[in-house]
Amino acid sequence: xxxxxTRMSTEGYSLFYGRFKALNSIDIKIPSNxxxxxxxxxxxxxxxxxxxxxxxxxLIPGVTTTGTVRLDGxxxxxxxxxxxxxKVGMVFQRPNPFPxxxxxxxxxxxxxxxxxxxSDLAVLVEKSLRQAAIWEEVKDDLQKSGxxxxxxxxxxxxxxxxxxxxxxxxxxxxxxSALDPVATLKIEELMNELKMNYxxxxxxxxxxxxxxxxxxxxxxxxxxxRAGNLxxxxxxxxxxxxxxxxxxxxxxxxxxx
Amino acid sequence: MTSGxxxxxxxxxMKTILLVSALASLLIVLLIFIFTMKEAxxxxxxxxxxxMLSGTTWRPGNGEFGILAMIAGSGLVTLGAVLxxxxxxxxxxxxxxxxxxxxxxxxxxxxxxxxxxxxxVVYGLFGMVVLVPLxxxxxxxxxxxxxxxxxxIVLAVMVLPTIANISEFAIRSVPRGxxxxxLALGATxxxxxxxxxxxxxxxxxISAVVLGLGRALGETIxxxxxxxxxxxxxxxxxxxxxxxxxxxxxxxxxxxAVEISYATGVHESALFATGVVLFILIMLVxxxxxxxxxxxxxx
Amino acid sequence: MNKRNFSQNIAFGMFWLAGIVSVxxxxxxxxxxxxxxxxxxxxxxxxxxxRGGLSGDGGIYSTxxxxxxxxxxxxxxxxxxxxxxxxxLTEYSSNTDSRAMGRLVSIARFGVETLAGVPxxxxxxxxxxxxxxxxxxxxxxxxxSLAGACLIIPVIIRTTEEALKAVPAGxxxxxLALGANxxxxxxxxxxxxxxxxxxxxxxxxxxxxxxETAIFFVTLGGSYRxxxxxxxGGRTMALHVYYLAMETRAFDKxxxxxxxxxxxxxxxxxxxxxxxxxxxxx
Numbered sequence: 001x002x003x004x005x006t007r008m009s010t011e012g013y014s015l016f017y018g019r020f021k022a023l024n025s026i027d028i029k030i031p032s033n034x035x036x037x038x039x040x041x042x043x044x045x046x047x048x049x050x051x052x053x054x055x056x057x058x059l060i061p062g063v064t065t066t067g068t069v070r071l072d073g074x075x076x077x078x079x080x081x082x083x084x085x086x087k088v089g090m091v092f093q094r095p096n097p098f099p100x101x102x103x104x105x106x107x108x109x110x111x112x113x114x115x116x117x118x119s120d121l122a123v124l125v126e127k128s129l130r131q132a133a134i135w136e137e138v139k140d141d142l143q144k145s146g147x148x149x150x151x152x153x154x155x156x157x158x159x160x161x162x163x164x165x166x167x168x169x170x171x172x173x174x175x176x177s178a179l180d181p182v183a184t185l186k187i188e189e190l191m192n193e194l195k196m197n198y199x200x201x202x203x204x205x206x207x208x209x210x211x212x213x214x215x216x217x218x219x220x221x222x223x224x225x226r227a228g229n230l231x232x233x234x235x236x237x238x239x240x241x242x243x244x245x246x247x248x249x250x251x252x253x254x255x256x257x
Numbered sequence: 258m259t260s261g262x263x264x265x266x267x268x269x270x271m272k273t274i275l276l277v278s279a280l281a282s283l284l285i286v287l288l289i290f291i292f293t294m295k296e297a298x299x300x301x302x303x304x305x306x307x308x309m310l311s312g313t314t315w316r317p318g319n320g321e322f323g324i325l326a327m328i329a330g331s332g333l334v335t336l337g338a339v340l341x342x343x344x345x346x347x348x349x350x351x352x353x354x355x356x357x358x359x360x361x362x363x364x365x366x367x368x369x370x371x372x373x374x375x376x377x378v379v380y381g382l383f384g385m386v387v388l389v390p391l392x393x394x395x396x397x398x399x400x401x402x403x404x405x406x407x408x409x410i411v412l413a414v415m416v417l418p419t420i421a422n423i424s425e426f427a428i429r430s431v432p433r434g435x436x437x438x439x440l441a442l443g444a445t446x447x448x449x450x451x452x453x454x455x456x457x458x459x460x461x462x463i464s465a466v467v468l469g470l471g472r473a474l475g476e477t478i479x480x481x482x483x484x485x486x487x488x489x490x491x492x493x494x495x496x497x498x499x500x501x502x503x504x505x506x507x508x509x510x511x512x513x514a515v516e517i518s519y520a521t522g523v524h525e526s527a528l529f530a531t532g533v534v535l536f537i538l539i540m541l542v543x544x545x546x547x548x549x550x551x552x553x554x555x556x
Numbered sequence: 557m558n559k560r561n562f563s564q565n566i567a568f569g570m571f572w573l574a575g576i577v578s579v580x581x582x583x584x585x586x587x588x589x590x591x592x593x594x595x596x597x598x599x600x601x602x603x604x605x606x607r608g609g610l611s612g613d614g615g616i617y618s619t620x621x622x623x624x625x626x627x628x629x630x631x632x633x634x635x636x637x638x639x640x641x642x643x644x645l646t647e648y649s650s651n652t653d654s655r656a657m658g659r660l661v662s663i664a665r666f667g668v669e670t671l672a673g674v675p676x677x678x679x680x681x682x683x684x685x686x687x688x689x690x691x692x693x694x695x696x697x698x699x700x701s702l703a704g705a706c707l708i709i710p711v712i713i714r715t716t717e718e719a720l721k722a723v724p725a726g727x728x729x730x731x732l733a734l735g736a737n738x739x740x741x742x743x744x745x746x747x748x749x750x751x752x753x754x755x756x757x758x759x760x761x762x763x764x765x766x767x768e769t770a771i772f773f774v775t776l777g778g779s780y781r782x783x784x785x786x787x788x789g790g791r792t793m794a795l796h797v798y799y800l801a802m803e804t805r806a807f808d809k810x811x812x813x814x815x816x817x818x819x820x821x822x823x824x825x826x827x828x829x830x831x832x833x834x835x836x837x838x
Contacts, residue, residue, distance in 0.1 A: 054441060061359070082560070086443035096434030099457050108452070109442040112560075158438070165442055264737060271739040275648060276660070278640030282713070283667025285706055289674065289682045296685055348574025356571050365575050367829070368582040374821045375585065376767035378794045379814045382801050383585055386592075386811075414581055421578070447564035475675025477770035478798060510677045510770070517684055517774050532681045536674070543673035 004031035007169060007199040008053055008088075012067035014227075015048060015057065022048055024227040025067065028218060030169075035191060035200045037214035037236065039207055041251070044220040045228025046203045047093075050171050053201065054088040055081050071169070086113060089162035093174040095154035097146030097161070102129075102138050105146040105157055109165035124164055131197075132160035133190050152183025159190065163198075170194065172202040176209065188213050207252065211240050219248045290536070297533045300526035309530060315488040315512070317520070322527040324534065326490045330405070330506030331535075333491055334484060335473040337409025337502055338416055343466055345413070346420035350462075353421070354428040355450055373418035381482030384411040389483060397494040397503050403485035406502040411479050416469040423468060427461025428454055460549050467546035471539050477510035486511055509535040586818055593815025596808055606780040606796065612806025616813055618782040622697070622790035625783055626772070627762045629701035630708060635758060637705075638712025641668065645713070646720040647728075647742050672710035679706045680774040688775055695777025695789040703775050704768060708761035715760060719753020720746060722835070756831045763824045766817065769794045793817050 008030040015023040023045050030036050038046040048057065055076060057063045069076045076084050086109075097105050106125045107115075115121055125142070129135040134156040138144070146157050155175060162170055172191075176184040191200060191213050204210050210217055217239040219232045232239060232248045243249045300309065304322055312323015349369070353362055384407050393402030431454050439449040455462070485505030494500040507515075512531050520528055604615035641664070649661040683703025693699040723746050731741040747754075769792075777789025778799060791799065793813055800810035 056437065056441065059437070059440070082443050082445055084443075085441055090437075090441035092434060092437060092441075094434055096432070096438040098435055098438065098453050108439070109444075112442065112444050112448055112452075161438075161442065264740070268737045268739045272648060275640050275644035276664075278637045279644035279664040280660075280667065281637050282641060282671045282709060283664060285709070286667050286670045286674070288686075289678060289706075292682055292685055293678070345574055345577060348571050349578045352571040352575035356568055357575060361575070365579055367825075368579045371586065371822065371825060372578070372582050374763060374767070374825055376769065376794045376797075376817055376821070378767075378769040378797045378801075379589060379817060380585070382797055382807075382810055382814050383588065385801060386807060387588060414585070417578065417581075445560055445564050447567045448560070451567070471673060471675075475677065477675070477677040477680075478773065482798070482802060510675065513677050513681055514770055514773055517681065529681065529685070532678055536678055539673060539675055540670070543670075547669070 004029075004034065006030065007032040007072065008201070009070045010052070010067060011070075013049075013052065013069055014066045015045075015052065016064045017060070018062045021225065021227040023052075024223065024225075024229050026228075026230045028230060028233055030199065030201055031216065032199050033195055033197075034215040035195050035202060035213055036216045036218065037210035038201065038203045038218045038220060039205070039210050039251075040220035040228075040231075041222075042205060043226075044222050046220050047173050049220070049228065050173055050201060050203045051090075053169065053171055054085050054090055056090065086165050087167050088169045088171060089165060089167035090171045091155070091158050091162055091173065091175045094178050095151055095158050097149070097154050097157050099145065099147055101143045102146050102149075102157060103142040106160050106164045109161060113165060125160075128160040128164040129157075131163050131194070132156045133186065133193075134160060150183070152179050152186060155179060155183070155187060156190065159187075159194075163194075167198065169199045169201065172200065174203055174205060177205065184209070211236060219243075219245075219251060221247055221251070293529050293532050293536060296529035297526055300523055300530040303523055304527070309527070310534070313490050317516070317524040317527070320523065322523070322530075324509065324512070324527075324531055326488050327507050327509045327512045327531065328534070329490055330484065331474055331508040331510070331538075333501070333506065334405050334408045334412060334480065334508060335470060337405055338412035338473045339466070339470065341409060342413030342416050342469065343420060346417045346465075346469070347424055347462065349417070349421045350424035350428060350465075351450060351455075354425045355446070355454070369418045369421055372414065373422075377415065377476060377479040378482070380411050380415055381479035384408070384479065384483035392503070395503060397500050399494050400503045401485065401505065403483060404503050404505045405484065405491060408480055408484040408506070408508075409502065411483055412473050412476060415476060415479065416472050419472050420465045420469040423465035424458070424462045427458040427465065430461065431457045464546040464549040467542055467549065471542045471546070474535070474539050474542065475510060477508075477514050480508045481511045481514060484508060484511065486515060488512075509538075586822075589811060589814050589818050592808070593811035593813070596812035597815065601812060605782060608780050612800055612804040612809045616793060616796060616816065618780055619791055619793045619796040619813070621782050622776075623766060623792040623794075625697050625786075625790070626701060626704065626776075626792055627765050629697060629786065630704040630765050631758060631761065633701060633705040634708045634712055634761065638709045638757075638761075639716050639754060641709070642713045642716035642720060643742055643747075646717050647738065647746065668710055668713055671706065672714070674706070676707055676768060676770045677774075679703045680771040682706070683771060683775040694787065695775060695779075696787045697776070697783055697790060698786040700772050700776040701786075703771050704765055707768060707771060708764050711761045711764060712754075712757045715757025716750070716754050719750035719757070722753060723749045752831055752835050756828050756835075759824055759828050759831070763821060763828075766792070766820060766824070767794060768792075769798055773798065793820075 006029040010026050010028050013026045014021060040046050051057050052069050103125055106128050107121050110121060110124055134153060137153060149157060176187045214236045217236040218230055220228050221231050223229050232243060232245045240252060243252060309322055309324055311325055313325045314321045314323050353365055388407045388410055389402035392407045435453050435457055436449060439453045486507045487505040488507050491501050491504035491506045494503050509531050513528050517528050601615040603617055605618035607614035680703060683699055687693045687699035687702050688695055727745050727749060728741055731745045772792055772795050778791045779789040780791060783790040794817060797810050797813045800806045
């Protein structure tokens with residue numbers, strides 16, 4: 001990990017829902033152009049942590065944080081949240097295309113950020129749909145509603161939509177948990193291609209998936225106060241074969257969780 | 258075993274009684290429709306449906322029963338109420354669902370609830386005492402204060418709660434994923450509201466407006482109190498076409514209420530005919546709201 | 557970027573304005589009625605009846621009595637029908653044994669929805685024709701209550717249905733599993749659990765009767781005397797406001813009566829909110 005460039009990082013990052021501490025002082029460095037997976041039993045705070053990188057937790061009333069989250073060394077709390085979210089895209093657990101056409105779904109972000117020219121938009125939409133490996137399936141009818149696609153296609157459409165604003169980082173919150181195995185496989189293949197251009201952080205409850213797709217794995221667990229802690233972080237191969245912490249080993253070998 | 262049979266007997270009896278009461282609403286609706294229709298038939302037969310609908314003079318003494326002026330009165334006052342009330346109601350709905358901090362919601366929502374609870378006769382009184390003198394200040398020949406403008410303002414306030422509540426519910430019901438998806442792409446809150454939430458909530462918002470229309474068309478007492486009740490086809494008082502709203506008018510509902518207690522013969526029947534027209538108009542409006550809601554739900 | 561923030565600020569400014577204007581309208585209407593109306597209110601105002609004639613003199617005693625009668629009699633007619641309908645639609649419609657029954661349920665529901673959309677003057681017209689004239693009940697509390705019941709039946713149905721749906725399915729399953737039949741389960745388990753919700757519906761309906769004017773304008777007759785029986789005519793407080801404003805032009809008395817009405821509505825709203833909050837807190 002020494003010879004990786006860090007894209008995003010946190011230092012002493014804690015998050016509170018009112019008085020309840022949900023994340024306890026997390027330090028992590030997420031390497032550039034790699035896939036980093038967050039695993040751990042449900043309720044360990046991995047999704048909450050992921051949503052800290054693009055400040056989606058701002059939407060929840062009563063959430064406060066201490067410590068810092070950085071993107072390219074800059075504190076995200078001090079950044080304009082709209083600019084931050086342009087640089088840090090997100091794909092959600094349930095595919096959430098807007099009730100608009102496929103084209104308008106992908107063009108939504110670029111239009112917001114000022115791209116108006118129709119032909120430029122068309123080029124960008126095609127490029128994004130190609131990168132998300134869904135172009136061949138939808139190219140004949142881009143005016144069809146995004147909602148009419150299958151679940152797996154919808155999720156790839158959402159990935160295309162995220163790519164279209166040309167982010168640096170893509171956060172994926174259990175992106176395949178609502179999909180069937182075939183669609184899941186497609187998403188996983190896609191992630192492997194995307195890491196050439198993007199830094200990817202993925203939350204998954206599926207350990208096999210983490211093992212298959214990620215370069216690095218972070219294992220999280222709640223402590224006795226039910227606050228989420230980062231237990232161990234390292235190369236995926238190392239975490240899965242020779243974990244340092246006994247709790248990681250227990251979880252990996254299926255002894256709890 | 259006897260107690261067992263008695264229990265089953267009770268169960269069956271209750272089931273029948275409940276079914277009958279469940280059908281009572283339908284029975285009442287049918288009864289109302291048939292009864293009003295039957296009472297209206299003599300007028301329709303004697304005067305002709307089309308002649309009633311297109312006639313502009315209503316002079317019971319002369320046997321003239323045209324209700325076009327009342328249709329225009331109801332239509333215009335409803336239009337006025339929509340023009341004033343809908344922007345306010347939708348603004349309030351968006352404010353409540355997306356913008357207002359919790360403690361402000363706790364002030365605004367009960368205020369709107371209270372607006373909904375205020376009796377229409379109180380709105381009418383308020384209109385007579387406060388709005389009519391204000392409207393009278395507008396310089397125009399024949400402007401008495403009583404008329405479409407004052408009535409539209411009163412009606413706008415009366416339909417505000419209906420439209421605001423249903424629209425707020427529609428906007429709140431938009432799946433959280435749309436909101437998050439848009440924000441995560443770097444949209445501002447306003448971009449998310451205007452480009453994703455409102456389009457997604459559109460069927461609900463439209464049906465809220467349509468239901469408000471139905472309420473407006475059906476309002477009676479407050480209208481009688483402020484609209485002037487003259488049976489005239491509303492017309493502009495000055496060169497400005499908007500001055501049509503300074504004209505006096507009468508609504509379909511007001512026509513019935515004002516005259517029913519002393520009407521007899523064809524006159525009485527013509528009032529029932531007015532009721533039939535109102536009934537059909539409102540049913541059309543309300544069922545289009547239901548249609549829009551269902552279409553929205555299917556998407 | 558600046559342009560985007562700018563348009564957001566403009567838009568949000570408008571929405572704040574809309575919210576504030578809504579509150580101000582409420583405050584102005586209620587405040588105006590109270591300020592103009594309260595000075596005319598004294599104990600006498602509640603204990604004497606209107607004197608009649610064109611003066612507008614006197615208090616509102618008889619109108620309070622009539623309003624009370626109207627609430628009670630209307631609820632007596634509407635509550636059993638409304639609650640019965642709601643029970644049928646929520647408790648019995650799910651396990652309909654045949655397609656014909658299913659069709660019957662959707663027809664019944666259509667009836668309820670249509671009834672809810674009928675404007676009150678139509679109920680008045682209908683009540684005038686059927687109860688006042690054909691059934692020869694005259695302008696009376698009985699006629700007006702029967703017409704008024706049509707108005708509030710849908711209200712009671714909707715609130716009762718909501719209350720019944722809020723009762724956990726486990727209650728029903730528990731009772732049915734002990735061998736109780738559907739009616740016993742409804743009567744002994746579901747209804748008691750839904751009682752608070754149903755009572756808010758009844759309060760809401762009482763509020764509608766207090767507020768309603770159009771129906772009673774054409775069915776209640778408008779006598780300012782204290783009613784002696786169900787066959788007496790009368791005027792509710794709301795109707796009294798109308799007569800004072802439109803016929804006697806006694807606006808100060810009308811304001812005072814309106815102030816009492818609005819105060820009553822506020823109290824009823826508070827009561828409803830208290831009951832609803834108690835339900836939510838459970």
